[in-house]
Amino acid sequence: MDGPTGAGDGTVARWTAEPPPDAVLVRRTLDEVAPISDTVTSYFYALLFVRNPDLRALFPAAMDVQRDLLFASLLTVAERLDDGPFLTGYLGRLGRGHRKYGVEAAHYPAVGEALLGALARYAGRVWDGKTEAAWVRAYTTISQTMIDAAAEEGRNSPARWLAEVVAHEPRTPDVAVLTLRTDAPYPFLAGQYTTLETPWWPRIWRHYSLASAPRPDGLLTLHVKAVPAGWVSRALVHRARPGDVLRLGPPAGSMTVDHATDAGLLCLGGGTGIAPIRALVEDVAEHGDRRRVDVFYGARGEPDLYDLDALLRLQRTFPWLSVHPVTGARGLPAAAGAAGPWTGRDAYLSGPPGMVRQGVGVLRGAGVSPERIRHDLPAERAGAEGPSAEVGGVHGADALDVPVEIVAQ
Numbered sequence: 074m075d076g077p078t079g080a081g082d083g084t085v086a087r088w089t090a091e092p093p094p095d096a097v098l099v100r101r102t103l104d105e106v107a108p109i110s111d112t113v114t115s116y117f118y119a120l121l122f123v124r125n126p127d128l129r130a131l132f133p134a135a136m137d138v139q140r141d142l143l144f145a146s147l148l149t150v151a152e153r154l155d156d157g158p159f160l161t162g163y164l165g166r167l168g169r170g171h172r173k174y175g176v177e178a179a180h181y182p183a184v185g186e187a188l189l190g191a192l193a194r195y196a197g198r199v200w201d202g203k204t205e206a207a208w209v210r211a212y213t214t215i216s217q218t219m220i221d222a223a224a225e226e227g228r229n230s231p232a233r234w235l236a237e238v239v240a241h242e243p244r245t246p247d248v249a250v251l252t253l254r255t256d257a258p259y260p261f262l263a264g265q266y267t268t269l270e271t272p273w274w275p276r277i278w279r280h281y282s283l284a285s286a287p288r289p290d291g292l293l294t295l296h297v298k299a300v301p302a303g304w305v306s307r308a309l310v311h312r313a314r315p316g317d318v319l320r321l322g323p324p325a326g327s328m329t330v331d332h333a334t335d336a337g338l339l340c341l342g343g344g345t346g347i348a349p350i351r352a353l354v355e356d357v358a359e360h361g362d363r364r365r366v367d368v369f370y371g372a373r374g375e376p377d378l379y380d381l382d383a384l385l386r387l388q389r390t391f392p393w394l395s396v397h398p399v400t401g402a403r404g405l406p407a408a409a410g411a412a413g414p415w416t417g418r419d420a421y422l423s424g425p426p427g428m429v430r431q432g433v434g435v436l437r438g439a440g441v442s443p444e445r446i447r448h449d450l451p452a453e454r455a456g457a458e459g460p461s462a463e464v465g466g467v468h469g470a471d472a473l474d475v476p477v478e479i480v481a482q
């Protein structure tokens with residue numbers, strides 16, 4: 074088969090020709106090493122650090138998650154090696170994301186050499202001159218795309234910001250609200266998230282949503298829940314105090330309000346997932362819009378609805394806002410669906426992955442168009458068929474975001 078196919082019903086045609094040889098060779102190498110990916114990535118890092126000891130300081134002390142991310146990211150890129158627009162977008166985001174780690178253009182050749190060294194050793198059965206040449210070309214494209222995107226962003230934006238904790242407010246035994254003051258203006262849109270590193274866990278970065286719209290005083294707010302094995306979240310909730318200084322990467326995420334439409338908003342926030350929803354509500358208020366906004370706020374029990382008072386205050390101020398608290402372990406999507414239909418709304422979901430996954434299905438059943446549903450999980454974790462307006466992820470591991478970005482807590 075050597076041409077595009079289409080269902081003849083307006084669906085997008087897919088090119089089913091054989092992919093170019095480089096993509097075939099790269100995928101074949103990865104198929105060969107997939108069963109021993111742990112061994113290959115360990116060897117890769119060993120080579121990298123033995124040959125370039127100075128690079129070790131860019132990576133976290135514990136490398137276990139890092140190993141999985143590296144291989145997952147290679148697979149993702151290899152799968153789409155013949156999809157230029159995807160690679161440009163994805164790798165560009167990745168290159169920009171690396172700036173905060175202190176990664177520089179000069180580091181990329183060393184990584185490429187270690188990668189090829191590890192593949193040559195463990196993909197021996199399929200490794201030959203042509204395969205090596207294909208990998209050199211692929212890695213050159215990958216690294217140059219990342220380097221270019223980082224350089225372009227570097228012309229206008231710092232790689233990272235220092236953020237002093239100016240208030241630390243415990244809201245439940247596990248949840249704290251932190252207010253931060255950055256050393257330079259932090260340009261973000263309501264609904265976006267930041268990536269942060271604490272002084273207690275160097276080089277461990279986590280994502281947190283910004284819990285208020287941009288404020289005239291420039292302060293930022295985060296909602297953090299301490300989870301049992303969460304080093305960073307436990308430190309932020311139980312240890313951080315005013316005066317402590319964190320580091321932030323640039324804002325990211327596309328779960329933002331579309332001000333070009335006057336469609337109403339339907340928002341589902343589960344647990345600390347309410348943080349970006351609160352920012353979206355403030356954003357609508359600041360634009361003076363009169364769009365209907367319904368917020369379904371779910372938590373396990375009433376004491377866990379730690380931000381309800383603030384939302385109810387907003388509801389008293391703004392007649393277009395309705396806040397619907399929902400308690401119980403899993404009831405949030407069903408409660409929102411039962412209050413539908415929600416035809417014509419822009420929907421926003423934020424919270425545990427299971428809630429988002431279930432919520433997407435429920436909202437589609439309640440009349441929300443799939444392209445109007447935005448959430449903070451990568452498409453593969455959302456598990457929804459069909460498109461979602463949000464790509465990339467807030468609180469999921471981003472397979473391509475190396476050195477390390479893992480589940481926020």
Ligand SMILES: NC(=O)C1=CN([C@@H]2O[C@H](COP(=O)(O)OP(=O)(O)OC[C@H]3O[C@@H](n4cnc5c(N)ncnc54)[C@H](O)[C@@H]3O)[C@@H](O)[C@H]2O)C=CC1
Pocket residue numbers: 280281282283296297298342343344345346347348349371372373374399400401402403404405406423424425426427428431449467468480481482
């Ligand atoms: N801190 C932040 O800035 C943000 C956090 N998040 C994510 O939000 C989550 C918050 O966790 P917790 O506060 O412990 O929430 P949680 O586990 O207590 O759940 C909150 C509510 O969501 C619903 N829910 C949970 N799991 C569900 C499921 N499988 N099916 C249907 N409904 C379900 C329930 O109504 C539940 O009461 C974390 O996964 C976090 O990564 C998301 C965005 C921002």
